[in-house]
Amino acid sequence: MGDSYKSLSYSFRVAPNTISLIVYETCETIITEYMEEVIECPMTPNGWKKVTKGFADQWNFHNTIGAIDRKHIAMSAPERCGSYYYNYKGFHSIVLLALVDSKYKFIYADVGANGASSDAGMFLNTDLRSTLEDNRIGLPPRHPLPGDDHPIPYFIVEDEAFGPKD
Template sequence: MSNQNEVRVCVEALWGLPSCKVAGREVMRQARVLRKDAGKQRCLFVLALLVIVVCRLLRRRKRRSYMNESHLEILGWRFRCFETYLTSLNPGSFHVYTRFYPHEFESLYQRIAHRLDHSRNHIAPITGRQRLATLCRFLGHGSSFTYMSQELCLGACTVMKVVYEVAEVVVQKFFREVFLLPTRSTWAESAEDFANMWKYPRGVAALDGKHFECFRPSHSGSPFYNCKGYYSIVLLALSDAQYRILMFDLGSKGKSSDAGIFQNSPMRTYIESHLDDFPPPVRLRNFGVVSYHNLADQGFGQKVHIQRPFNIVQASCNTGIAHFNKCFSRQVWSTHSLNERGLDIPIVSAQGGL
């Protein structure tokens, strides 16, 4: 009982200290006093850590005002462009603003409206359509939270919360619907598209990685610092001939190579365990039987199901090989660069700040 009383007195003393730094010094002082009793010392450290966590929570910055005073006089102008374009007779203007046509936007909204519409507990609530428009505007144009706050006359923190909330709803609702695992018919359709659109027989998909710049995560050291001289995360994607992503691995550290990421990725495990789903090998003119394969760059290893271009020495000695490398690289680069430029989703998502 005496031990419990001593611990309680220590906790009450720590709770009354003005800051975590002072609490830390007090913990060390009490530890030196109790160094002869290991049980008391361990108990004190555990309780002190709990107190420090609570202190940090209490120190979080609170809102200084219910609403930014500069926004009060222009509440009626919020989302005026969105409302005007939505009801405009020119759907192209709305498409430029949100990257959706009005009927597409409305169809998307109807599927997630029950998750976006909140109860009215604010003097100027943001409707579900406005929340979805904020996400579309943010992702479609690669804007920052600060720029969006000035455009919409909202607080930067409000814009950030809306974007994260709606993005989470969209992912939960549509991820499994959009990113289906490739099947036998998927590979066959993609192989036909590669032959017809790119004049490349026996190709089923293009594999490549892209670095997206991000702020350095706290206490991360150098693993996110890549060879190009900035902090990044890596998107490793497998795309078909129509620039549609079939499989992807997102979030690897910037210093990792594409081949290293693929080697440890579930993508490799799935592909190698489903090679029977690829179209069967067939004869290619006078070159013999050629298996269907994925196209990759020089960073990947040569395998039956992964083909890369010829090396520079071979290409410099043979114009035919050089032309093949040019066409081969164009297919890989075009597929992934168009996916990257179509929407700035990975770039703005990696910012994560104001």
């Protein structure tokens, strides 16, 4: 389930502030080494077509480039943070926002927003949103749904917490 820096400092006979540096550096190293192997976000039309094919084949949901949601990760409140990390569920948290493919494999992740942020507010501050808006993500051109000839844009499936779109 996890451990505290204080408990780890007793186990390894290392000061808690040193443990915190080691944990941070270790996490950064893991992310740097494995991020592109584990989380592959397509950046070409052919890459996105593979994702949309998965949604079409498995869920009969066409033109879908991913499903997005967030998960609150419980944490102890940092000193003097007030309600900054306190979420609507009644505990302190940081947030994981993830875009997944049709088999629930992460294709994009953003971690670290405070628990008090909204789904829509968190999404507004992601690289994913800016690359979608600037059309730098490599989506294919609009494509008609089966049995139709009117092209529609590709889209992300989300719940109502992300708010209405234009």
